[in-house]
Amino acid sequence: MIKIKKINFQGLKQQFQVKKPWDDVIIFVLNILIAIPVFIIVHQNLINPNWFLNIDRVVLFIVMVVVIQIILRFLRTIIIFCIILYVLVLFYGSTVGNYGFNSVFEDYNSILYTMSDNPYPQDIIIAKLLPFPNKSKIINAIEYQNPKVRNFAIMATSKHFKDVKGYSDYRTIIQCFAVFKEINSRWNYVSDPKARDYIATATESLLYFSGDCDDHSILMAATIKSIGGTPRLIHTTGHIYPEILIGSLTDLEKVNFLIKNVLFTAESSNKKLFYHVDERGQIWMNLDYTATYPGGPFLSEEILGALTLD
Template structure:
């Protein structure tokens, strides 16, 4: 009798584990179907006209249809799909533990995709990369003493003061740190004209002491601090004005950066506003960091561009 009871207990335990495994498998498979359906739906959403049905019923039907089609397909390759899902979960787990692309990065990408459905970026006219070298360019580049210890110290203090909680994302850590520098400089900058009849280019190490000067002094300081922490800036000439821009990646990075700026880093300053940037001939995206902008990617002071100073060399 005792042997039969023990045998029954073992069978019950085994069946119990099998049920739990089946439930786990379904949760993973169905969760993966929903995760895959979302980016497909966003692509379809962007390329279909909006018929303005009540409660967005047309979009709900489209999303449900995408989910059904994926579910129908997965039904025939469920075991293979489940193993694939486990591999992805494993890779994301390793990425999270090694501070690379993990679950937090994946969540950011999905938040950015959802946000992009209702948000509209404002790309501007493509700029050429190389322009004629002006006589003042050499003086501006010389004033960018980004290797000066005082310049780097100032940049590091700004980084430690702003947005530290978001800098764990290794993909955009440098960009977020550069935006922390933007926040520190632009929140404290005082515009002061050059001496009458002279064009004075203050070194970055000079400007950090007062956080004052005109547009070229601001641009020199911003670009120098960004270079001091590994970011890539450039300077843009417009009519009677010069301002810095920050390289943030290509169009594949734009949604995530747009989401970070408007919902995490500068949510109050950018609320209800668009992101302004330039795209060069290589597909690189450059974000406006002018002192006239209250947030990174704020409106341009002047849309007419006369030239660009490439400062990476």
């Protein structure tokens, strides 16, 4: 009985075994498909040692590729099962976890976008390849479900642009601009303690409307998200600032008209709007504390990372 089972297993293994040289080709492709998302997950949860030219990240990726290659070659006789397992893991991530088919597609799309000859060189976002500073602390500090945060946002929408008519499709964006106006008109820049990053929560910043760039970004993101807007934080060299999702290029034209002719006519007069276009063609507009109108000039244009709050 034992001998029969052994024969059946050997026959099953031979049936699913891929012949040379296609097994090497499949192993290489599968290695890359696995290595990229695993690298993205791992490196974003590691402390950044700030090696020159991010050599540490290059070394990490090479080590991961080598390790995965060895594992796959060891399992080459059951490579079909490895592919099935990979698909099952992504299926589980899509249904239960936070990283699945859609996340993998967007990560590959981002990588191809950064490699392409796109018309927005300042928009090459390598958030997938560099860790966002203080990511977990910042996410926890964006208390968009806190009643104090939402009540402040509601107050701002009642104070500014309440009587704007004829733009129902852009009501949420207009209300987010009201929040921007209220915060930026009251914000007082105060530096962190020397040689230490102090991450203030949104409710803490509501007390005195004071803090540095990350405190401002946290408060802006929390209040915008609390009333239905989609914010994200942009990390540049020595600076963090918030942006808001506008939509398509058609939406940008409408919002541009609103800013220049209805909402911020004096502040934006004869001035340019600044925004970024992501890898999916979506428009994100600058809401930095240095700006007097949405889409004001960037304090720093080189993007090192983006943290989107879906």
